[in-house]
Amino acid sequence: MLQYDIVVIGGGPAGLAAAIAAKKNGVDSVLLIERDRELGGILQQCIHNGFGLHEFGEELTGPEYADRFIKELKELNIEYKLNTMVLDISENRYISAINTEDGFMTIKAKAIVLAMGCRERTRGAIKIPGARPAGIFTAGTAQRYINMEGYMVGKKAVILGSGDIGLIMARRLTLEGAEVKAVVELMPYSSGLTRNIVQCLDDFNIPLLLNHTVIDIEGKDRLKGVTIAKVDENRKPISGTEKYYECDTLLLSVGLIPENELSRSANVKIDPVTGGPIVNESMETSVKGIFACGNVVHVHDLVDYVTAESRRAGYNASKFVKGELYEEKDTIKTNPGEGIRYIVPHMVRVKNVEDSLELFMRVKDVYTNVKMRVKSGENIIKEMKKRHLAPGEMEKVKLNLKKIEGKLDDITVEIVKEGA
Amino acid sequence: MEKREMICIVCPVGCHIEVIEDKNDPSGYIVKGNKCKRGKEYGIKEVTNPTRIVTSTVKVNNAHLCRLPVKTNNPIPKEKISECMKEINKVEVNAPVEVGEVIIRNVLGTGVDVVATRDMC
Ligand SMILES: Cc1cc2nc3c(=O)[nH]c(=O)nc-3n(C[C@H](O)[C@H](O)[C@H](O)COP(=O)(O)OP(=O)(O)OC[C@H]3O[C@@H](n4cnc5c(N)ncnc54)[C@H](O)[C@@H]3O)c2cc1C
Ligand code: SF4
Numbered sequence: 140m141l142q143y144d145i146v147v148i149g150g151g152p153a154g155l156a157a158a159i160a161a162k163k164n165g166v167d168s169v170l171l172i173e174r175d176r177e178l179g180g181i182l183q184q185c186i187h188n189g190f191g192l193h194e195f196g197e198e199l200t201g202p203e204y205a206d207r208f209i210k211e212l213k214e215l216n217i218e219y220k221l222n223t224m225v226l227d228i229s230e231n232r233y234i235s236a237i238n239t240e241d242g243f244m245t246i247k248a249k250a251i252v253l254a255m256g257c258r259e260r261t262r263g264a265i266k267i268p269g270a271r272p273a274g275i276f277t278a279g280t281a282q283r284y285i286n287m288e289g290y291m292v293g294k295k296a297v298i299l300g301s302g303d304i305g306l307i308m309a310r311r312l313t314l315e316g317a318e319v320k321a322v323v324e325l326m327p328y329s330s331g332l333t334r335n336i337v338q339c340l341d342d343f344n345i346p347l348l349l350n351h352t353v354i355d356i357e358g359k360d361r362l363k364g365v366t367i368a369k370v371d372e373n374r375k376p377i378s379g380t381e382k383y384y385e386c387d388t389l390l391l392s393v394g395l396i397p398e399n400e401l402s403r404s405a406n407v408k409i410d411p412v413t414g415g416p417i418v419n420e421s422m423e424t425s426v427k428g429i430f431a432c433g434n435v436v437h438v439h440d441l442v443d444y445v446t447a448e449s450r451r452a453g454y455n456a457s458k459f460v461k462g463e464l465y466e467e468k469d470t471i472k473t474n475p476g477e478g479i480r481y482i483v484p485h486m487v488r489v490k491n492v493e494d495s496l497e498l499f500m501r502v503k504d505v506y507t508n509v510k511m512r513v514k515s516g517e518n519i520i521k522e523m524k525k526r527h528l529a530p531g532e533m534e535k536v537k538l539n540l541k542k543i544e545g546k547l548d549d550i551t552v553e554i555v556k557e558g559a
Numbered sequence: 560m561e562k563r564e565m566i567c568i569v570c571p572v573g574c575h576i577e578v579i580e581d582k583n584d585p586s587g588y589i590v591k592g593n594k595c596k597r598g599k600e601y602g603i604k605e606v607t608n609p610t611r612i613v614t615s616t617v618k619v620n621n622a623h624l625c626r627l628p629v630k631t632n633n634p635i636p637k638e639k640i641s642e643c644m645k646e647i648n649k650v651e652v653n654a655p656v657e658v659g660e661v662i663i664r665n666v667l668g669t670g671v672d673v674v675a676t677r678d679m680c
Contacts, residue, residue, distance in 0.1 A: 176623060186628035186676065187614045200614055202628050202677035206658050286616055289625030314615060314644050333573035337566055338611065342637065526594075527572045 144168040144460045146234055146248040147453070148225050148401065151180020153433025154254035155208040156446045157453030161252075162215050164457040170246070171212070171219040172236055178212070178219065179205035180256055182442065184283045187307055189334075193443035204442060228405045230426050250456040253402055253416070253424070253431040254449065257395040257438055267299075269356030272363070278304045278392035282311070291315060293388030297365050298322045299353050301329035301336075302531070303440060305392030310339035312388075320384050321346045323353060323367055325374055328505055330531035332440075352376065353389070362387050395438045405429060412481045413437040419486040420496060421455035421464060422448065430456045437483050437499070440533055444499065448483075455491075465490045476514075476553030478503055480530070489540065489547050498536045500552060502528045510555040513538065516548030528554070563606055567598040578602040610634035615647050617662060619679055622654035628676045629662050635669045642667055655680040 144166050147158045150173030158171045177183065182190070185201030192198060195207075212219070223238040234246040259277040274293055276284075282304065284290045294317050298305045301324040309319045322340060327350050329336055340347055348367065354376050355366040369380035397415040399407070408417045408425035415436040416424040423430050432452035433445045458464045469489050473482040482500045506528040513521040513536060520543050521536070528534065536552060567574045576592040588606065590599040604610075612634050616626035635643055646666055656662075656679045663673035 183677070186616060186630075188612050188630060198612070200628060200630055200676040203658060206677055285626075286628060287624050287626055289616070289618065314613075314640070333566055333571065334568040337568045341566075342611070342640075529571075532571060 274362030478554030
């Protein structure tokens with residue numbers, strides 16, 4: 140049986156940052172396991188620019204961002220296994236994995252970092268009626284085909300969902316010579332960045348149909364067309380508004396789901412709102428010695444935040460191995476208040492916070508000119524004016540705990556409308 | 560052009576701005592709807608010389624993948640995007656390639672290079 144101090148599962152930006160941070164904090168026995176044939180995770184297919192503004196102060200493409208961390212990992216001589224699939228983990232930190240070279244392996248780890256990322260919601264998850272012809276892809280699958288395998292997915296496309304991946308793919312298909320007839324969004328607003336709406340749709344005159352959805356799919360072997368209709372306030376199609384669009388390709392960009400089969404196998408508690416593990420200030424899950432970071436915890440839109448969060452996970456996993464992490468005492472909770480959908484971390488063992496505590500969260504709706512208020516128990520400890528908040532943009536709140544007087548109580552973050 | 564409406568993308572607020580030609584203003588334009596002065600700069604740039612970074616892929620031989628990702632190392636004029644794509648699509652390279660390696664020098668005489676955005680071996 141193999142033995143390591145820390146095993147990191149997943150070689151995307153989260154796993155890379157966690158492994159690097161653990162090694163830099165003095166733990167030498169680190170193994171990173173990746174099921175793909177190379178490191179970098181989903182970034183290798185995100186060839187557009189816009190990554191790394193926070194981390195490096197410049198705009199990099201996905202592969203360039205990944206490259207910097209892959210090189211650092213190699214320089215630090217961190218061990219990694221490619222083409223290796225982790226099948227199962229247990230509460231007492233045994234890992235079963237398989238690859239063609241070593242066959243089946245059992246690995247004992249003192250600490251595990253989960254960094255498996257997320258997967259895309261598929262047609263089944265959103266239940267579009269109609270036929271099941273070829274030509275329907277999730278946007279991420281199409282992105283991989285075009286950008287890595289060199290295989291064009293179609294000539295005339297409709298995209299369902301206006302999240303960033305859908306918008307980016309609208310531009311990508313257009314640049315490769317396809318005609319994108321429309322991007323269709325069920326909600327009254329796009330969950331993508333405005334910058335992407337301008338540079339990916341407006342630049343190429345691609346219509347964005349808000350309050351619309353795909354209600355039917357036609358075609359036997361290959362997709363021939365889709366029917367799109369307007370929806371009412373209850374997101375139900377309005378009869379009489381149906382319009383047929385001829386197309387051979389339908390891309391689905393309808394959300395991401397954290398990939399937590401492994402976490403469940405180790406009885407890690409999952410937050411039903413984020414779909415990821417419940418974690419504390421050290422990014423440790425409900426199971427002692429099992430840490431988690433990146434998209435497996437909650438879906439991130441900025442890879443820079445993935446890196447920041449994952450460094451914390453790797454660093455704390457190394458502290459755990461060295462016996463420097465304090466056990467549950469003085470644990471407080473973080474509560475999403477009015478207008479906040481969730482907060483990560485969910486729990487804080489105050490003694491383990493070294494300098495400041497970073498809270499990541501998402502809001503429930505679009506807000507303009509509001510205040511974000513942070514309370515400890517009933518005391519207001521911080522207030523920030525916000526000109527613009529949207530569900531598509533993750534918010535970060537940094538609390539300097541040394542500056543807070545008195546004993547810290549459960550933390551609530553809420554949105555307060557001006558004047559209240 | 561007399562007047563154009565657009566969304567400022569310099570920051571996440573996303574102001575809806577109007578750029579109007581005006582000979583009396585030193586810049587030649589007045590901008591309305593912007594909440595800060597960066598919006599004015601952006602609006603004027605968008606009507607006088609809008610530029611974009613182009614990212615795409617080129618065919619690569621002898622590698623574990625079929626496509627090598629590339630980008631223009633500086634923004635190019637927006638109206639040259641589709642011509643630039645044509646140039647990119649003509650190229651075929653052989654591995655190994657290193658990140659930052661120039662794939663097309665001075666594309667379309669813009670002074671901008673198309674470079675590889677990852678190592679490929
Ligand atoms: C299709 C898609 C497109 C995206 N596009 C953008 C974008 O344009 N811009 C942006 O900022 N963000 C984008 N994101 C968000 C992006 O995923 C995150 O910013 C970031 O990549 C998350 O990093 P991660 O390491 O948590 O996950 P990932 O990058 O997904 O890495 C997880 C890794 O874990 C591996 N893994 C999973 N399970 C196992 C297992 N059982 N055994 C071994 N290895 C395993 C996977 O193969 C993968 O390499 C996109 C996400 C998706 C899904
Ligand atoms: S005008 Fe200023 S505030 Fe408005 S979007 Fe542009 S940069 Fe942001």
